[in-house]
Amino acid sequence: MSTDAPKRARKTPAERAAEISAAARAIALGEGLHALTLRAVADRVGVTAPLVAHYQPSMDVLVAETFRAIVADELAEVGAHVRAHIGRDRVAGLRILLLTLLDGGRDDVTAVWVDGWSLSRRNPLLAAAVRDQTAAWHTTLASLVLAAAGLGVLSNAEADRVAAQLLAMVDGLNTHAMIGFRPGNANVALIARTLEHEMRLTPGTLAG
Amino acid sequence: MSTDAPKRARKTPAERAAEISAAARAIALGEGLHALTLRAVADRVGVTAPLVAHYQPSMDVLVAETFRAIVADELAEVGAHVRAHIGRDRVAGLRILLLTLLDGGRDDVTAVWVDGWSLSRRNPLLAAAVRDQTAAWHTTLASLVLAAAGLGVLSNAEADRVAAQLLAMVDGLNTHAMIGFRPGNANVALIARTLEHEMRLTPGTLAG
DNA sequence: CGCACTATTGAGTGTATGCTCAATAAAACG
DNA sequence: CGTTTTATTGAGCATACACTCAATAGTGCG
Numbered sequence: 001m002s003t004d005a006p007k008r009a010r011k012t013p014a015e016r017a018a019e020i021s022a023a024a025r026a027i028a029l030g031e032g033l034h035a036l037t038l039r040a041v042a043d044r045v046g047v048t049a050p051l052v053a054h055y056q057p058s059m060d061v062l063v064a065e066t067f068r069a070i071v072a073d074e075l076a077e078v079g080a081h082v083r084a085h086i087g088r089d090r091v092a093g094l095r096i097l098l099l100t101l102l103d104g105g106r107d108d109v110t111a112v113w114v115d116g117w118s119l120s121r122r123n124p125l126l127a128a129a130v131r132d133q134t135a136a137w138h139t140t141l142a143s144l145v146l147a148a149a150g151l152g153v154l155s156n157a158e159a160d161r162v163a164a165q166l167l168a169m170v171d172g173l174n175t176h177a178m179i180g181f182r183p184g185n186a187n188v189a190l191i192a193r194t195l196e197h198e199m200r201l202t203p204g205t206l207a208g
Numbered sequence: 209m210s211t212d213a214p215k216r217a218r219k220t221p222a223e224r225a226a227e228i229s230a231a232a233r234a235i236a237l238g239e240g241l242h243a244l245t246l247r248a249v250a251d252r253v254g255v256t257a258p259l260v261a262h263y264q265p266s267m268d269v270l271v272a273e274t275f276r277a278i279v280a281d282e283l284a285e286v287g288a289h290v291r292a293h294i295g296r297d298r299v300a301g302l303r304i305l306l307l308t309l310l311d312g313g314r315d316d317v318t319a320v321w322v323d324g325w326s327l328s329r330r331n332p333l334l335a336a337a338v339r340d341q342t343a344a345w346h347t348t349l350a351s352l353v354l355a356a357a358g359l360g361v362l363s364n365a366e367a368d369r370v371a372a373q374l375l376a377m378v379d380g381l382n383t384h385a386m387i388g389f390r391p392g393n394a395n396v397a398l399i400a401r402t403l404e405h406e407m408r409l410t411p412g413t414l415a416g
Numbered sequence: 417c418g419c420a421c422t423a424t425t426g427a428g429t430g431t432a433t434g435c436t437c438a439a440t441a442a443a444a445c446g
Numbered sequence: 447c448g449t450t451t452t453a454t455t456g457a458g459c460a461t462a463c464a465c466t467c468a469a470t471a472g473t474g475c476g
Contacts, residue, residue: 010442010453038434048455053435101271111329117383118326121240121319128343128388134389163389165398168380169373175325175383176376179335181342190373197405218423257424261465306465406476 009046013055019045020055024066029108033126036063045198064125067116071133074109079140086147090137091205094148097141098191101170138163166191217254221263227253228263232274234410237316241323241334244271272333275324279341282317287348294355299413302356305349306399309378318382346371370406374399 011019015103023044038049038059038065045052054145056062078100086093120127146154154162169191176182192207219227231252236244246257246267253260264270286308294301321338328335350371354362362370377399384390400415 008441008454013453015315016453032326033331033428037432039432050435050437050456051454054454114322114325117322117387118240118242120387131389134384135391138389138391160391161398162292164381164384165377165402168294168384169377170380171383172376172378172380173372175379176342176372178323179328179338179342181339181346183343183346183368186231190369194373194402194406197402216424216471221423224423245462247462257463258426258465258467259424262424267464 016045016047016051017055020062021066021069023148024062025070028066028070028115032111033063033067033119034136059175060123060125063119063123064129067112067126068129068133070112071116071129072108072136075133075136075140082144090150091148094144095192097144102173102191104177106174107178110178113171114175134167136182138167141166165194169194217302221281224253224255224259228260228270229277232270233278236274236278236320236323240319241271241275241327242272243366268331268333271327271331272337275320275334276318276337276341279324279337280344283341283344283348298358299356299409302352303400305352310399312385314382315386318386319378319390322383322386342375349374354372357408367377373402373406377402 011202023041024036027040027044031040036059038052041062042049042052052062053059078097081100082093082097085096116126116130120130138160142156142159145162145166146159148155150158173191189207193203196203196205196207209247219355228249231249232244234329235252236250239248244267249270250257250260260270261267286305289308290301293304295402323335324338328338350364350367353370353374354364357367381399397415401411404411404413404415
């Protein structure tokens with residue numbers, strides 16, 4: 001009976017925008033980009049649908065930006081995690097990266113990627129975001145591969161090719177894991193052997 | 209003004225069912241599994257939506273069966289193509305397979321796979337179809353890899369692992385190609401080098 | 417030819433989507 | 447304390463979806 005619950009909670013545009021972004025991320029991660037609707041966001045924030053619409057130019061923009069935010073954060077987190085362990089030896093970073101990217105518990109982010117690929121056909125802004133973030137991952141992987149291989153072992157072009165292959169394998173394996181297809185879940189060992197060969201590393205250096 | 213255009217074209221259930229299946233396949237391949245709606249099918253067949261509904265237990269069933277039909281046919285076609293060329297030398301089949309799977313012009317089928325992964329979350333029948341077809345591809349690839357490596361070179365378990373990796377790479381590379389991400393489109397050469405190593409082939413045997 | 421069978425339709429229900437807009441109420445300000 | 451500003455809502459529009467069901471009209475059979 002105090003003043004705690006006014007009929008309308010009025011906040012600053014910045015606060016509301018932040019709430020909406022956070023809700024959108026939570027929904028996308030929990031139920032997929034497909035479940036990201038005006039009403040779903042509104043319900044989660046505790047406001048009405050028109051308010052959410054008021055804060056966004058269109059739903060396509062919110063979907064694209066939510067995808068971008070989730071994936072950019074993922075890249076930043078994994079990057080930070082890798083950099084924290086890269087000091088031991090030059091291969092350690094890549095090993096940590098593989099373990100992080102492939103050792104399960106990432107189905108929610110994988111689902112966001114898959115929905116992004118699927119929805120891109122009808123949402124050009126999302127398509128651009130997907131391409132941008134894929135390129136960003138590729139760039140990060142290429143520099144990591146270059147460093148892990150050692151000075152002068154791989155050319156830039158070679159590192160690019162290896163990174164493209166690595167990215168494709170990671171996406172493919174994660175997608176298969178997401179749909180429940182796991183024919184012997186030795187994904188890390190699998191990919192490690194290939195990379196060791198491509199990077200001229202002594203067999204076993206990555207797999208450990 | 210002849211009798212060519214009766215107000216209602218009445219056909220046998222078998223004919224209609226075939227028309228509906230064909231229309232569903234065409235729509236899924238042309239516009240994606242997402243575009244597969246009662247109205248879309250009805251318009252393409254030239255009938256009304258309720259008739260299409262009448263021929264199917266539910267839309268989820270039609271989507272799942274259309275996916276299954278498209279992908280099963282794809283596997284059969286590629287398999288036939290490979291078997292037609294497998295006579296020359298034991299590696300020829302695998303080389304043909306890679307060229308077929310990776311050399312572009314397959315974005316429509318890739319899009320069907322991507323939509324299948326995405327829609328699986330809300331369509332259990334589709335999810336089962338996706339898992340089944342993935343397993344079928346894996347089995348086919350494993351036996352092809354086993355044969356191409358030569359007698360006794362790979363164990364069954366090793367061939368399974370290589371096939372899983374190959375399948376993931378193919379799916380990942382095709383998905384990336386579909387969204388327009390092509391950092392140097394040497395996909396075949398890329399994957400060939402990896403396979404040559406995994407299968408203990410002389411470098412260059414697959415890439416040609 | 418006329419009748420029975422059934423493939424097909426028209427009309428409609430219920431739900432969900434994004435989005436608009438005038439009205440409302442909370443906060444800020446003089 | 448009254449006025450202005452504006453964040454928020456209620457109501458509603460247009461669209462699209464799957465699905466139902468009684469009515470309709472081809473088609474083959476007797």
